Amino acid sequence: MAKKFxxxxxxxxxxxxxxxxxxxxxxxxxxxxxxCTYVKHHKLKLAFFLTAMxxxxxxxxxxxxxxxxxxxxxxxxxxxYADFLITFLIKRKIxxxxxxxxxxxxxxxxxxxxxxxxxxxxxxxxSPNFIFTPDEFDxxxxxxxxxxxxxxxxxxxxxxxxxxxxxxxxxxxxxxxDEENRKKIPESLTTPSQPKFKEDIIVKDVKxxxxxxxxxxxxxxxxxxxxxxREEALKA
Numbered sequence: 001m002a003k004k005f006x007x008x009x010x011x012x013x014x015x016x017x018x019x020x021x022x023x024x025x026x027x028x029x030x031x032x033x034x035x036c037t038y039v040k041h042h043k044l045k046l047a048f049f050l051t052a053m054x055x056x057x058x059x060x061x062x063x064x065x066x067x068x069x070x071x072x073x074x075x076x077x078x079x080x081y082a083d084f085l086i087t088f089l090i091k092r093k094i095x096x097x098x099x100x101x102x103x104x105x106x107x108x109x110x111x112x113x114x115x116x117x118x119x120x121x122x123x124x125x126x127s128p129n130f131i132f133t134p135d136e137f138d139x140x141x142x143x144x145x146x147x148x149x150x151x152x153x154x155x156x157x158x159x160x161x162x163x164x165x166x167x168x169x170x171x172x173x174x175x176x177x178d179e180e181n182r183k184k185i186p187e188s189l190t191t192p193s194q195p196k197f198k199e200d201i202i203v204k205d206v207k208x209x210x211x212x213x214x215x216x217x218x219x220x221x222x223x224x225x226x227x228x229x230r231e232e233a234l235k236a
Contacts, residue, residue, distance in 0.1 A: 004023045005025065005027075005028070005096070005098065006019060006026070006027050006097065006099065007097050007098070007099040007111075008028070008029050009100075009107075010035070010050075011049075011103075013052060013053070013056040014100075015230070018128060019060075025065075025066065026065070026067075027060060027067045028068050028085065028088060029053060029067060029068070029069045030069070030075075030085070031053065031070065031071055031072035031075075032081040033072060033213070035107075036072070037214070042219040043211070043214060043219045043220055044219055044220070044224065044226075046214055047207050047210045050072070050209065050210070051203050051228040052228040052229075054069075054071075054206065055202060055229040059229070059230060068088070072209065081107070081110075082111045082113075083114065086120070094120070095121065096120065096122065097115070097122050097123075099122060099124060100126075100127040101124055101125070101126065101127040101134070103130075140152065150175070154170075154175050157170065194225060195235050195236055196225070197227050197228075197232050203224060207221040
C-alpha cells in the first residue's frame with residue numbers, strides 16, 4: 001500500500017486521530033517568513049502560531065507519525081512556502097501529496113499551481129475547519145444572487161438539525177437572537193479568570209525568534225497568556 005504523505009499548514013493542527021483515519025504516514029510542516037510577513041501580524045499572534053505548530057509537531061511524533069518539520073530560524077534558503085515545499089517533494093521523489101482544504105485562496109492557488117507545474121498530483125481532503133465542503137456550499141447558494149448570513153444560518157440549522165423542533169421550526173420561536181447577543185454583560189456577572197500556563201522552552205525560544213526576526217511588527221510578547229498545545233487549548 002502506497003504511503004500517504006500529508007501537507008499540514010499552521011492553522012490545520014487537527015487531532016492526530018483525524019490523520020490516522022485518513023491513513024496518513026508522513027507529514028510536511030514548515031515555518032515560513034513570507035507567511036509571517038505578508039501583513040504585519042502582531043508579535044503575540046506570530047508567537048502563538050509558531051509555538052502551537054511546534055507543540056503539534058511534538059504531539060504528532062508522540063503519536064508515531066514521521067514529521068518533516070522546518071523551523072524558521074534553521075532555514076537557510078530564501079524560498080517562499082510553495083517553492084520550499086516543491087523543492088522538498090522533488091528531492092524526496094514524492095509524486096503525490098494529500099492536503100486539507102485551504103481557506104486562504106491566495107495561498108491555495110499558489111500551492112496547487114506549483115504542484116501542477118511540477119507534475120505532483122494531489123488529493124484534497126475535507127477540512128474539519130468547515131461544516132460544508134465547497135460543493136455543498138455551492139448547492140446551498142445556487143438559487144440566489146444575494147446570499148446572506150441569515151439564510152446560511154437557517155439552512156445550516158435545518159440540515160444539521162440544530163435547535164429544530166419536530167415541525168422543522170426553530171426552538172425558541174426565532175431563527176436569530178442577534179439582538180440579545182448585542183446586549184452588554186450585566187454588571188452583576190463575574191467573568192471567570194483565564195487559566196495560566198507555564199512558559200516552557202518552546203515558548204521561550206519562539207518569543208526570542210519573533211523579537212529577533214520581526215522586531216518591526218506591532219505589539220510585544222511579554223504577556224504570553226495563550227494555551228498552545230491541545231491539552232492547554234482544551235483547558236482554556
